[in-house]
Amino acid sequence: xxxxxxxxxxxxxxxxxxxxxxxxxxxxxxxxVVGVLPGIGPLAGISLLLxxxxxxxPTGGLILLCGIYYGAMYGGSTTSILMRxxxxxxxxxxxxxxxxxxxxGEAGPALAISAxxxxxxxxxxxxxxxxxxxxxxxxxxxxxxxxxxxxxxMGLIILGYMTGGSMAKNLAMIVLGLLIGLVGMDTMTxxxxxxxxxxxxxxxxxxxPVAVGLFGLSEILATAGDPNRPQAIKTKLKDLIPTRxxxxxxxxPIGRGTILGFLIGIIPGxxxxxxxxxxxxxxxxxxxxxxxxxxxAIEGVAGxxxxxxAASCGALVPMLALGVPTGPIPxxxxxALMVHGIDPGPLFITEHAVTFWGxxxxxxxxxxxxxxxxxxxxxxxxxxxxIPYQYLYPTILMFCLVGCYAVNYSVVDIGIMTVxxxxxxxxxxxxxxxxxxVLGVVLAPIIERSLRQSLAMSHGSYxxxxxxPISICFLLGALALIVVAIVSMLRKKEALxxxxxxxxxx
Amino acid sequence: xxxxxxxxxxxxxxxxxxxxxxHTLVTLPxxxxxxxxxxxxxxxxxxxxxxxxxxxxxxGTLDMPFSSVEWPGMIHVLVIMGCCVFSILAFERIxxxxxxxxxxxxxxxxIERLRIWQVLVLTFGFSFGSYWVFNSLLKVPLPxxxxx
Numbered sequence: 001x002x003x004x005x006x007x008x009x010x011x012x013x014x015x016x017x018x019x020x021x022x023x024x025x026x027x028x029x030x031x032x033v034v035g036v037l038p039g040i041g042p043l044a045g046i047s048l049l050l051x052x053x054x055x056x057x058p059t060g061g062l063i064l065l066c067g068i069y070y071g072a073m074y075g076g077s078t079t080s081i082l083m084r085x086x087x088x089x090x091x092x093x094x095x096x097x098x099x100x101x102x103x104x105g106e107a108g109p110a111l112a113i114s115a116x117x118x119x120x121x122x123x124x125x126x127x128x129x130x131x132x133x134x135x136x137x138x139x140x141x142x143x144x145x146x147x148x149x150x151x152x153x154m155g156l157i158i159l160g161y162m163t164g165g166s167m168a169k170n171l172a173m174i175v176l177g178l179l180i181g182l183v184g185m186d187t188m189t190x191x192x193x194x195x196x197x198x199x200x201x202x203x204x205x206x207x208x209p210v211a212v213g214l215f216g217l218s219e220i221l222a223t224a225g226d227p228n229r230p231q232a233i234k235t236k237l238k239d240l241i242p243t244r245x246x247x248x249x250x251x252x253p254i255g256r257g258t259i260l261g262f263l264i265g266i267i268p269g270x271x272x273x274x275x276x277x278x279x280x281x282x283x284x285x286x287x288x289x290x291x292x293x294x295x296x297a298i299e300g301v302a303g304x305x306x307x308x309x310a311a312s313c314g315a316l317v318p319m320l321a322l323g324v325p326t327g328p329i330p331x332x333x334x335x336a337l338m339v340h341g342i343d344p345g346p347l348f349i350t351e352h353a354v355t356f357w358g359x360x361x362x363x364x365x366x367x368x369x370x371x372x373x374x375x376x377x378x379x380x381x382x383x384x385x386x387i388p389y390q391y392l393y394p395t396i397l398m399f400c401l402v403g404c405y406a407v408n409y410s411v412v413d414i415g416i417m418t419v420x421x422x423x424x425x426x427x428x429x430x431x432x433x434x435x436x437x438v439l440g441v442v443l444a445p446i447i448e449r450s451l452r453q454s455l456a457m458s459h460g461s462y463x464x465x466x467x468x469p470i471s472i473c474f475l476l477g478a479l480a481l482i483v484v485a486i487v488s489m490l491r492k493k494e495a496l497x498x499x500x501x502x503x504x505x506x
Numbered sequence: 507x508x509x510x511x512x513x514x515x516x517x518x519x520x521x522x523x524x525x526x527x528x529h530t531l532v533t534l535p536x537x538x539x540x541x542x543x544x545x546x547x548x549x550x551x552x553x554x555x556x557x558x559x560x561x562x563x564x565x566g567t568l569d570m571p572f573s574s575v576e577w578p579g580m581i582h583v584l585v586i587m588g589c590c591v592f593s594i595l596a597f598e599r600i601x602x603x604x605x606x607x608x609x610x611x612x613x614x615x616x617i618e619r620l621r622i623w624q625v626l627v628l629t630f631g632f633s634f635g636s637y638w639v640f641n642s643l644l645k646v647p648l649p650x651x652x653x654x
Contacts, residue, residue: 055646166566168561171558176555191535224583225583394628401606411597414590429575430514431511447547455539
């Protein structure tokens with residue numbers, strides 16, 4: 001406890017330097033914009049700004065990128081409430097009652113409760129992150145290459161299961177991502193793989209053009225020519241303060257959403273989206289007046305919005321403590337750390353205490369900044385919604401181009417982005433989820449290295465993965481999920497939540 | 507094209523896997539279990555991809571035929587893809603500002619048909635403004651052209 005307090009003081013002293021304050025505020029602002037604007041999600045936003053952080057020192061860069069991540073979770077609710085389209089996938093459930101409240105002239109209280117719930121959830125989750133991540137990292141010091149390999153395999157299979165739609169398709173996308181991640185020089189032997197004479201491909205495929213192509217460019221391709229673009233509800237935002245009754249009805253859902261979101265957020269996959277579904281279902285189930293849900297119940301806004309913010313923070317636990325990303329956004333954040341020469345893993349917290357605790361400190365501050373941005377300044381962000389898409393998409397496209405070019409100062413990355421954009425466009429049409437590709441690209445070198453080191457340790461025997469207790473636990477967990485998926489496929493009985501999740505992710 | 511979508515995508519994955527397997531076997535050393543070579547993991551992954559492709563091909567639940575897929579705004583899609591290809595060819599030859607100006611003139615002027623003053627303000631405002639932000643403020647060096 002004393003250690004935690006002294007580390008937290010270190011974190012605040014790092015976060016409150018003028019330059020880091022600037023990065024935190026800028027990240028929160030950009031994240032809110034990214035969350036508000038439909039068509040550019042937090043993943044594309046973070047990926048685009050990744051090259052900008054190359055010239056910043058690592059702590060500042062991570063503070064900026066994380067600010068965009070949790071800022072987007074705040075901002076996503078604005079579009080859901082005012083337009084009935086989620087700014088990002090985790091705000092789907094907010095559309096239902098948030099939009100209903102807006103239509104009744106209660107957009108102000110809906111936006112306010114959403115911001116307050118997000119603030120409470122964000123702050124409580126940072127406290128939980130602060131206490132859970134360091135002991136988890138100490139435990140992970142017992143992991144050798146076999147444990148890491150098994151953990152990553154389990155993580156990827158959970159991702160395949162917990163992402164909506166067909167598990168076979170999700171796993172195929174992960175494998176595709178892993179194959180793309182193996183392009184370039186094999187660092188263990190010096191051989192070049194799948195580089196087709198392009199020198200720039202010799203260094204491998206960066207995660208930025210892959211993420212920007214799959215999540216930025218493909219979204220532009222899918223929506224630029226769509227004539228049916230929804231318009232924002234014109235509403236008066238003067239009456240932002242919720243009534244005493246609305247506060248009273250929101251308090252418990254915010255608390256439940258926070259705990260639920262944080263715990264689910266640690267699990268790989270679309271945890272932040274799933275947490276909102278579960279939160280909404282729980283609130284509706286335990287409500288004395290469930291018939292109000294869908295017609296503007298404030299509990300239906302408070303619970304899911306708190307849950308998605310808590311989940312985004314929970315997702316940082318395995319990333320920071322173990323070096324294992326649970327989704328595409330933590331994967332890009334992990335790549336950002338690697339760009340700065342920081343080796344993610346259990347030693348990250350002890351070896352880079354200033355960066356870790358500085359990030360924690362900045363998250364306390366960031367949540368407060370976001371509360372200010374999303375309450376008194378909400379009108380500014382609502383104006384972003386009124387910009388016609390025909391003005392927006394060309395500029396977003398330009399940001400995609402320059403963002404990808406700036407990674408390696410090579411047009412090959414623009415080429416990769418273009419190919420990935422076309423791939424992402426077709427994946428949408430064929431109902432595949434792109435998240436697995438991004439995660440695969442980031443994890444491919446780590447998985448390959450762990451496998452080859454494990455086999456070298458065991459003189460070529462795969463039994464090493466089954467002889468070590470921690471490793472076998474991870475593999476049994478993965479096997480259990482595969483069995484569940486195969487059984488449901490053979491019975492042709494798809495779980496309802498998976499179908500709903502697939503719909504939300506479209 | 508009345509093939510079901512999952513059949514088409516499953517087949518595409520199988521073909522990709524077959525290509526990776528052949529490429530790996532021909533060009534990369536496989537090594538052995540004790541000392542896996544550069545082709546070891548790609549081969550394992552390609553085999554796994556082929557199996558998953560086969561599962562999607564035979565057990566896929568997406569029953570829609572390919573012909574039922576809607577392709578709205580194809581002109582936009584083709585023009586945007588063309589802009590990306592153009593930027594690959596032009597970025598390092600004519601520089602950032604000229605490339606972005608040409609792309610934005612096409613998108614704002616020809617595709618979205620905005621008013622001429624809007625096209626000019628948005629195009630040159632963005633090109634020069636973003637160049638200043640990235641190149642001068644954020645120190646991200648962008649390619650320049652002596653004329654523009």
